[in-house]
Amino acid sequence: MDGPDKTDDRVLHQRVVGGDEAALGELHDRLYPLVLALALRVTRDRSVAEDIVQEVFVTFWQRPLSFDPDRGTLRSWLATIAHRRAVDHVRTEERHRTARAPLLPEPAAGPPEEGVLAADEAARVRRAVSRLPGEVRQAIELAYYGGRTYRQAAEELGLPEGTVKSRIRLGLRKIADELSEEEV
Structure with a gap:
């Protein structure tokens, strides 16, 4: 049985699929705090977390049909995307940090x-x-x-x-x- 959030999600989803920017704005206003909190918890960097939030909502705007309302809520779907992107960011940063770290100590000035x-x-x-x-x-x-x-x-x-x-x-x-x- 569909609850109120699920029904709202379906309506907002259909509006976004139809190109309604106001629907995206409503969704953004409603879920921004959650998506930001998830990204911030993983990245521990507000600027990076805000970039991830923007990516999440832009992705939804560009490909709204990638969300299937029969499989869950927009809240959980967007939260999952934000978490994955944040983890990807942290892993990428860790790889870059590891690649920049010298494998051996810097050569000593001595013998x-x-x-x-x-x-x-x-x-x-x-x-x-x-x-x-x-x-x-x-x-x-x-x-x-x-x-x-x-x-x-x-x-x-x-x-x-x-x-x-x-x-x-x-x-x-x-x-x-x-x-x-x-x-x-």
Whole structure:
């Protein structure tokens, strides 16, 4: 049975299919806060989130028939598109950040063997991190390799900030113990 939102969605959808810009405006006014909140939660950047919202509504305006009112509501459909685009944006940014990050430390100004020793030490640290328990490793990777603050890592993991700090401290202690055994 169709509820009021479903009926409104069908009417607005048909109006948009017919080229009614006012219908798109009504839909935008009604769903903008939801779509923005979803994009903002994923990207953590208001400017990027606003761009994603604009893309979502422009896409709907350009291809309104891609929405099927028999399969769900416009609210859930637009929210899904916004979430996917936001995740795509974050993944793309992460790939670009990873591609720009040097694989080896910058060459030292000293003798070449210092650079080799630094690369060897970095490899040992990476191995020690890879041997940490999953939840500890994840916190370390977000904070140190992902460049997240404790608060950002906690939000991303859905955990209290204190828990993430404890996991990072525990991980750093285990890494230090392992490296000291290897005399690094």
